[in-house]
C-alpha cells in the first residue's frame with residue numbers, strides 16, 4: 001500500500017493540468033500553489049485550510065457501477081501520515097455521505113481534454129469550493145446503485161411495466177379499431193356490449209388508480225429492501241439469468257394460483273375484492289389489471305416482490321421480468337385467439353384458457369396465471385377446452401366438460 005501511495009504521488013506530480021512550477025491551474029479559474037502531496041499532513045504545525053472537495057457523479061465508468069468523487073488536492077500518501085488513504089477519505093467526507101459502503105482509491109475517469117474536463121452528469125452535492133469539475137487526480141470510487149442512464153433500475157422496474165401495459169394494450173386497441181380481427185374474437189362485439197357492465201372509461205380510471213397504488217407500494221418496498229450499502233449488482237451470466245427468470249415465473253404462478261383460488265373460495269373476499277375483475281365477462285387488453293387495489297397489492301405486488309426475492313434476480317433483470325409478466329397478463333385478456341401470436345402458441349395458459357375462467361361456468365376452474373397451468377392440473381381445477389369456430393364468425397373457447 002505504501003509503495004502504491006508513493007507511486008501515486010509521483011504520478012500525480014506529473015499529471016497534466018498542473019504546471020511544473022508547482023502552481024495549480026484549476027478549470028474553475030483558481031490558480032494557486034499546489035500542496036506538495038509528500039508533505040506529512042499530521043506534523044504540519046499550521047494545517048492548511050480544509051481542501052476543496054468536489055463531489056461528482058460521472059458516467060466515466062457505468063459498467064463498473066461506481067460513483068466517482070474527486071478530491072483536489074489529492075490525499076497525502078499513506079506513508080506520510082500513517083493513515084491509509086481510505087481512512088483519510090472517511091475523515092474528509094461529510095457525515096451526510098457516510099456510510100458509503102466500501103471506499104477505494106481508484107484511477108480517475110479519463111479526461112479527454114484537461115483544460116475542459118468532461119461535464120459531470122449529475123451533481124451529488126455542491127462542492128465545498130463551488131467548483132464544477134476536479135483535477136481528476138485522487139478520484140475516489142464509491143460503489144453506487146447506478147441505473148441505466150440517469151434513472152435507477154428500481155425506478156425503471158416500477159415504471160417500465162406500466163408503460164409496457166399501456167403500449168401493449170394500446171396495440172390491441174389499435175388492431176381492434178381496424179376491425180380486421182373480428183374473425184379471431186373469442187366473443188362477439190354484441191356479447192361484450194351486453195355482458196360487460198362497466199364502461200371502458202371506468203376501467204381506465206380503475207387501472208390507473210391501481211397502478212398509482214402499486215407505484216407507491218413498490219417504491220416503499222424498494223426503499224426498505226433496497227441495497228443500503230449502495231453497492232451496485234453486476235449482471236450474472238446469461239444462463240443464471242435464464243434460471244432466475246424461470247424461478248421467478250414459478251414463484252409468481254404459485255403465489256397467484258393459491259391467492260386467486262382463495263379469493264374465489266372466500267365469499268367475503270370474492271364479493272368485495274375479486275368480483276371487480278370478473279365484471280369483465282368479455283375480457284379485453286387494458287382491462288387485464290382492472291382489479292381492486294387490494295387485489296393488485298396481494299396478487300401482483302406481493303407476488304412480484306416474492307418472485308424478485310426468491311429468484312435472486314437483479315433489479316435490472318426485474319425490469320424485463322415484470323415487463324414480460326405485464327405483457328403476458330395483457331395478452332391473456334386480449335379477447336382474441338390469434339394464430340400468429342407466439343405467446344398463445346408457447347403457453348398453455350393463454351387468452352383462450354383464461355377466457356374460460358372469466359365465464360360463469362369456468363369461475364371455479366383455470367385459476368392459474370399468468371404463465372403455466374401446472375397448479376390447475378395438479379390440484380384438479382383444470383378445465384379442458386377446445387377452440388371452435390363460432391356460427392356467424394369468430395372463434396370461441398368451448399369447455400370440454402361441465403361438472
Ligand SMILES: [Zn+2]
Nearest residue numbers: 260264274357
Ligand atoms: Zn378469478
Ligand SMILES: [Zn+2]
Nearest residue numbers: 277333354358
Ligand atoms: Zn382475468
